[in-house]
Amino acid sequence: MLRVENLSKQFKGSRGSSAKTVLAVNNLSFQCKPGEIYGLLGPNGAGKTTTLRCLSTLIKPTSGNVFIDSYNVLEHGKVFRSKIGFLTSDMKLDGYFTPDYMMNWFGRLNKMEDDVIQERKSKLFTDLQMTDFIHKKIDKLSTGMKQKTAVAISLIHDPDVIIFDEPTNGLDIVTSKAVTDFLVSRAEAGKIIIISTHNMTIAEKLCHRFGIIVEGEMKEEGTLSEIIEGSNWDNLEDVFFSYILPGGDHV
Amino acid sequence: MFKDSFIILRKELKRMFTDRRLIFMLVILPLIMLPLMYSFMGKATKTRQSEISEYTSRIVVCTALGSEESTELFLTSLAALNTEVETINSQSIEETQERLTSKDVELLIVMPDNVDDRLLENEVFDLSFYHNSTADFSDFAFSQVELAFAAVSEAVVRERIIEGGMSEEILSVFTINESMPAESYDLATEGSIMGKIISMMMPFFIVIYLFANSMKVGLDSVAGEKERGTLAILLVNQVSRLSIVLGKMMSVMIAAIVGATSSAIGLKIASRYLIGMYSDTGEAIVEYTMTSTALLQFAIIVIPLAILISSLVLIVSTFAKNVKEGQGMIMPVYLAVMVMGVTTMQIGDTPPNWMRLAPLFNSLVVLKDIFMQTAVWGNILFAVATSLLVSAVLIFAILRMFNNERVLFRV
Numbered sequence: 001m002l003r004v005e006n007l008s009k010q011f012k013g014s015r016g017s018s019a020k021t022v023l024a025v026n027n028l029s030f031q032c033k034p035g036e037i038y039g040l041l042g043p044n045g046a047g048k049t050t051t052l053r054c055l056s057t058l059i060k061p062t063s064g065n066v067f068i069d070s071y072n073v074l075e076h077g078k079v080f081r082s083k084i085g086f087l088t089s090d091m092k093l094d095g096y097f098t099p100d101y102m103m104n105w106f107g108r109l110n111k112m113e114d115d116v117i118q119e120r121k122s123k124l125f126t127d128l129q130m131t132d133f134i135h136k137k138i139d140k141l142s143t144g145m146k147q148k149t150a151v152a153i154s155l156i157h158d159p160d161v162i163i164f165d166e167p168t169n170g171l172d173i174v175t176s177k178a179v180t181d182f183l184v185s186r187a188e189a190g191k192i193i194i195i196s197t198h199n200m201t202i203a204e205k206l207c208h209r210f211g212i213i214v215e216g217e218m219k220e221e222g223t224l225s226e227i228i229e230g231s232n233w234d235n236l237e238d239v240f241f242s243y244i245l246p247g248g249d250h251v
Numbered sequence: 252m253f254k255d256s257f258i259i260l261r262k263e264l265k266r267m268f269t270d271r272r273l274i275f276m277l278v279i280l281p282l283i284m285l286p287l288m289y290s291f292m293g294k295a296t297k298t299r300q301s302e303i304s305e306y307t308s309r310i311v312v313c314t315a316l317g318s319e320e321s322t323e324l325f326l327t328s329l330a331a332l333n334t335e336v337e338t339i340n341s342q343s344i345e346e347t348q349e350r351l352t353s354k355d356v357e358l359l360i361v362m363p364d365n366v367d368d369r370l371l372e373n374e375v376f377d378l379s380f381y382h383n384s385t386a387d388f389s390d391f392a393f394s395q396v397e398l399a400f401a402a403v404s405e406a407v408v409r410e411r412i413i414e415g416g417m418s419e420e421i422l423s424v425f426t427i428n429e430s431m432p433a434e435s436y437d438l439a440t441e442g443s444i445m446g447k448i449i450s451m452m453m454p455f456f457i458v459i460y461l462f463a464n465s466m467k468v469g470l471d472s473v474a475g476e477k478e479r480g481t482l483a484i485l486l487v488n489q490v491s492r493l494s495i496v497l498g499k500m501m502s503v504m505i506a507a508i509v510g511a512t513s514s515a516i517g518l519k520i521a522s523r524y525l526i527g528m529y530s531d532t533g534e535a536i537v538e539y540t541m542t543s544t545a546l547l548q549f550a551i552i553v554i555p556l557a558i559l560i561s562s563l564v565l566i567v568s569t570f571a572k573n574v575k576e577g578q579g580m581i582m583p584v585y586l587a588v589m590v591m592g593v594t595t596m597q598i599g600d601t602p603p604n605w606m607r608l609a610p611l612f613n614s615l616v617v618l619k620d621i622f623m624q625t626a627v628w629g630n631i632l633f634a635v636a637t638s639l640l641v642s643a644v645l646i647f648a649i650l651r652m653f654n655n656e657r658v659l660f661r662v
């Protein structure tokens with residue numbers, strides 16, 4: 001079980017520069033059970049990446065806390081890191097190496113035994129349909145292949161919690177589907193999955209629960225039917241727009 | 252913890268030493284740079300010298316009334332030189348001056364009147380030498396003829412002295428080093444002239460390549476990973492930040508040392524050309540060899556220096572948002588280090604005290620001592636200690652930055 005409690009993150013403007021203080025995440029709470037895929041939705045600058053970075057120990061919450069079972073991110077950073085797999089879509093792996101090499105490397109950094117790495121690798125390579133290109137340099141791979149590689153690498157240590165920031169960004173529908181199908185299979189295996197996206201179609205199909213964030217605040221939270229029932233709309237996209245488009249119900 | 256550092260180091264090394272482009276930059280370039288430069292310089296000087304010695308200078312002499320015999324006397328002194336002499340009379344002076352201007356001839360000598368008599372009467376007379384300093388060989392012809400004429404003058408003086416009944420010894424007050432064989436008066440040890448030349452240049456080139464290679468590897472190592480977003484995935488792993496910093500640090504340091512060593516070997520090769528360039532001064536130049544003590548001292552000083560320079564590069568790399576910003580920030584540091592290198596190149600045998608105290612500077616000065624084979628262990632160890640101390644402070648600061656999200660996710 002993953003619990004986010006009253007999470008806030010404020011970025012202070014740096015001294016001497018004109019940048020002012022930003023409250024990127026404001027008192028956010030939600031939770032996600034094993035087997036569930038949670039979708040964080042929000043327009044650009046809503047605070048999705050910031051939230052996910054807080055969950056993955058990369059940045060410290062200004063206030064509030066995050067729990068995985070009995071561990072919390074403020075005190076148990078190291079345990080957290082062993083339990084999560086984190087990925088951002090804007091990551092570009094070093095093109096000089098092959099997916100196979102990078103998997104071995106990250107496996108070793110995660111203190112996995114070599115035979116465990118081999119086993120885990122072949123499972124991920126088959127699940128993500130990567131076997132054709134694992135020995136090619138990453139430079140030579142297509143965007144989709146690169147993203148699959150990144151997904152595989154972030155999950156080499158078989159984490160309980162999968163945190164993906166816009167995992168299907170820039171992918172064609174085929175690769176998109178491969179990635180989302182893979183996530184579904186992981187959820188079925190009892191993992192906790194949190195993704196951020198602004199693609200409502202994918203979100204609606206993929207996620208069990210949703211959180212709509214605008215300007216750092218949670219505007220709607222719950223399952224698809226819960227969210228739609230409380231609104232005047234019959235789909236997620238329209239609810240989403242009602243929070244951000246000029247003239248929307250909640251703007 | 253160190254195991255993780257080595258896993259990180261191994262990947263960085265694989266990257267460095269299997270990529271042909273990088274190998275060229277890090278290893279081959281520092282190795283061939285100096286030999287190439289010196290062979291080129293050596294060739295250029297040689298060609299110039301042979302051009303000059305093969306050149307036939309065109310000299311025009313204008314005789315004058317009552318100077319015919321003495322002109323003959325002066326002209327015979329030119330016989331041994333590679334010259335082509337043309338004689339004219341005073342009507343053609345202007346025309347010849349124009350030829351000088353248009354570089355058709357190299358030198359015009361105008362004799363005054365009645366030199367034959369004035370010579371006999373011990374009267375001083377003035378010769379006019381016209382030349383063109385913009386013509387390639389004009390100045391050369393000038394000094395060549397001047398020397399030859401001076402010999403004539405000396406012979407005349409000698410004759411006058413003997414005629415006057417005096418001993419010709421009156422002509423010289425002293426001689427220098429005529430009573431000793433050439434080997435016995437230069438007390439430099441074998442190879443120390445080469446050592447002096449090398450010790451002047453070596454610290455400069457070593458520091459340049461330590462820096463250049465650190466930059467090549469170090470900027471990408473953290474700033475590059477930040478830019479590509481791969482640093483985040485490393486940070487959410489279970490590796491400690493100290494392991495990450497140490498692993499990257501070692502890889503940058505190795506690149507730096509490889510560069511320094513390559514350029515040292517390069518300079519050794521280049522010293523052959525240097526010998527060629529300096530040997531005609533007649534000094535006892537022997538090929539430079541380092542004693543094993545000097546080699547040991549070299550290793551002892553270079554490794555901490557490499558650590559210091561890699562830490563400098565890494566701290567910039569850690570602070571920068573991306574490689575480009577890093578390059579911009581490191582440039583002033585690079586220039587400052589270059590200036591330090593040049594300064595050490597130019598100071599004499601005894602550097603001012605502050606240079607021995609200042610970190611980085613003192614390593615350069617000690618490096619120079621080592622190549623001169625005059626290094627003192629106390630100075631070496633002091634330089635090592637300061638380098639390590641400053642590096643420790645820098646590494647501490649880098650670690651602080653690695654734990655500071657405002658630096659890691661600077662926008």
Ligand SMILES: Nc1ncnc2c1ncn2[C@@H]1O[C@H](COP(=O)(O)OP(=O)(O)OP(=O)(O)O)[C@@H](O)[C@H]1O
Pocket residue numbers: 011012022023024042043044045046047048049050051660661662
């Ligand atoms: N390191 C940082 N320093 C200062 N401000 C930041 C930092 N990171 C994010 N912000 C600010 O916080 C706010 C939320 O940004 P965030 O990246 O979390 O949004 P997002 O929902 O991921 O947007 P997008 O859909 O564009 O990825 C923005 O106003 C952004 O400018």
Ligand SMILES: [Mg+2]
Pocket residue numbers: 048049050165
């Ligand atoms: Mg984002």
